[in-house]
Amino acid sequence: xxxxxxxxxxxxxxxxxxxxxxxxxxxxxxxxxxxxxxxxxxxxxxxxxxxxxxxxxxxxxxxxxxxxxxxxxxxxxxxxxxxxxxxxxxxxxxxxxxxxxxxxxxxxxxxxxxxxxxxxxxxxxxxxxxxxxxxxxxxxxxxxxxxxxxxxxxxxxxxxxxxxxxxxxxxxxxxxxxxxxxxxxxxxxxxxxxxxxxxxxxxxxxxxxxxxxxxxxxxxxxxxxxxxxxxxxxxxxxxxxxxxxxxxxxxxxxxxxxxxxxxxxxxxxxxxxxxxxxxxxxxxxxxxxxxxxxxxxxxxxxxxxxxxxxxxxxxxxxxxxxxxxxxxxxxxxxxxxxxxxxxxxxxxxxxxxxxxxxxxxxxxxxxxxxxxxxxxxxxxxxxxxxxxxxxxxxxxxxxxxxxxxxxxxxxxxxxxxxxxxxxxxxxxxxxxxxxxxxx
Numbered sequence: 486x487x488x489x490x491x492x493x494x495x496x497x498x499x500x501x502x503x504x505x506x507x508x509x510x511x512x513x514x515x516x517x518x519x520x521x522x523x524x525x526x527x528x529x530x531x532x533x534x535x536x537x538x539x540x541x542x543x544x545x546x547x548x549x550x551x552x553x554x555x556x557x558x559x560x561x562x563x564x565x566x567x568x569x570x571x572x573x574x575x576x577x578x579x580x581x582x583x584x585x586x587x588x589x590x591x592x593x594x595x596x597x598x599x600x601x602x603x604x605x606x607x608x609x610x611x612x613x614x615x616x617x618x619x620x621x622x623x624x625x626x627x628x629x630x631x632x633x634x635x636x637x638x639x640x641x642x643x644x645x646x647x648x649x650x651x652x653x654x655x656x657x658x659x660x661x662x663x664x665x666x667x668x669x670x671x672x673x674x675x676x677x678x679x680x681x682x683x684x685x686x687x688x689x690x691x692x693x694x695x696x697x698x699x700x701x702x703x704x705x706x707x708x709x710x711x712x713x714x715x716x717x718x719x720x721x722x723x724x725x726x727x728x729x730x731x732x733x734x735x736x737x738x739x740x741x742x743x744x745x746x747x748x749x750x751x752x753x754x755x756x757x758x759x760x761x762x763x764x765x766x767x768x769x770x771x772x773x774x775x776x777x778x779x780x781x782x783x784x785x786x787x788x789x790x791x792x793x794x795x796x797x798x799x800x801x802x803x804x805x806x807x808x809x810x811x812x813x814x815x816x817x818x819x820x821x822x823x824x825x826x827x828x829x830x831x832x833x834x835x836x837x838x839x840x841x842x843x844x845x846x847x848x849x850x851x852x853x854x855x856x857x858x859x860x861x862x863x864x865x866x867x868x869x870x871x872x873x874x875x876x877x878x879x880x881x882x883x884x885x886x887x888x889x890x891x892x893x894x895x896x897x898x899x900x901x902x903x904x905x906x907x908x909x910x911x912x913x914x915x916x917x918x919x920x921x922x923x924x
Contacts, residue, residue: 498527498529499527499529500525500537501524501525502525503525507534508521510534512535512547514536514539514547515536515539524537528548530550531546531548533546533547533548533550535548605646606647606648606649606651608638608648609651612652613631613635615627615630615631615634616655616656616658619659619666620662625663625666630659631655634655635652636652638655639652639653688704688772693705696834700824702806702807702875703824703869703877704824704832705803705804706804706869707727707728707825707868707869708726708728708770708796709726710725710746710770710794711724711767711768711769711776712725712745712765724826725864725868726826726864726865726881727739727741728824728867728880729771729805730808730877731909732805735797736795736796736798737795737798737805739795740880741791741794741866742867742882743785743789743792745867747764748764750790752847753788760782764781771796771798771799771800774798774803779794780795780796781793782794785905785907787850788847788848789847791902793907793909808899808916810915813878813899815842816839817841818839819838819873820838821836821857821870822834822836822870823836823868823871824871825864825866825867825868825869827862827864828862837892837894838857839857840892840893841855842855843895852897854897855870855878855896855897856894856895857896858892858894860892860894861881862884866882867880868880869881870896877899878896879896879897879899880897880899880902881895882895882896
């Protein structure tokens with residue numbers, strides 16, 4: 486049997502102080518929030534909590550179920566807001582504002598799905614940076630690191646992330662770094678090994694003694710010069726020749742070309758008379774003894790490609806070249822020979838003839854140049870050119886490119902050196918050809 490609901494003339498309620506369960510409930514009469522400790526009435530029919538004062542004023546429960554007359558009353562009240570179909574047509578969706586650090590309210594994060602877009606692949610960027618550093622640095626190590634990091638970056642790359650191109654570029658550049666450094670080291674070390682092995686090809690002492698006296702003396706006056714610049718083991722180096730002009734107090738005075746000992750020499754130092762201090766390490770090998778440190782004591786003015794060195798003499802086999810302070814009587818067609826160290830093959834003899842005499846302007850000076858058909862190669866620079874009697878007549882300096890011509894070599898005439906009056910030769914009387922040196 487249905488229980489009758491209380492009406493206006495039949496209030497049915499329970500009064501009490503609002504506790505934690507009743508606090509915060511909205512009163513159905515005044516729509517006010519019930520506060521803790523406030524007197525309230527609880528409808529015994531529907532259980533609605535309401536202000537006791539409101540219940541007494543209305544003399545009935547204010548809930549929708551217990552007060553039919555209130556339903557009529559609410560239905561009769563005019564609506565505060567009316568929305569027509571025309572209003573709906575004029576409505577436009579609000580534009581969303583994207584904040585890079587905050588998920589959008591309408592994004593998938595609202596449904597519990599992460600909306601963070603994957604950013605830049607940092608590992609790919611690091612791989613590319615290391616590969617770029619491998620160009621000036623040791624690319625064998627940095628190139629390998631770049632390849633490894635690039636592969637890891639691609640393997641862990643997220644579909645929407647950026648940086649895949651950086652990873653691929655780092656891998657390719659790492660391969661180039663490694664290949665380039667392998668080629669460089671192979672050429673560098675192979676070149677040094679070949680030069681070292683060639684230098685160790687000592688001439689046969691018995692054959693030198695069996696040579697003609699004037700050739701034997703020229704050979705013993707020849708020296709091999711090694712010049713190294715920069716960091717040991719990774720520096721550039723060159724091999725050239727020189728001629729002993731004088732032996733005095735256990736020290737040899739040697740003439741050579743400046744470009745043999747000075748990598749920075751260009752021939753344009755017309756007004757530079759100071760000795761360069763950055764020519765690197767000089768090692769000079771005399772016949773019959775190990776190489777010794779050499780010292781630069783003079784260089785020609787006006788950019789002329791001549792210099793004088795000194796080195797200790799430890800072997801009794803070493804002899805100075807024979808030369809004359811007077812201008813030698815030479816003619817086109819005269820036979821001549823050269824002694825030098827072509828490609829590091831020390832104390833090599835080559836012969837030919839005088840092709841022509843020429844002059845070369847250098848600064849405010851003119852030097853005499855002898856054109857010869859004698860074979861001159863890399864390593865002959867600074868070596869001596871001799872006439873048929875074995876007298877020193879020139880310092881071999883240039884040779885034309887063998888790919889385009891043969892028999893075009895040039896030597897600075899020895900009298901051009903004497904005209905410069907180098908102070909280490911002041912007052913020195915040159916040695917004369919002895920009977921044992923004659924043809």
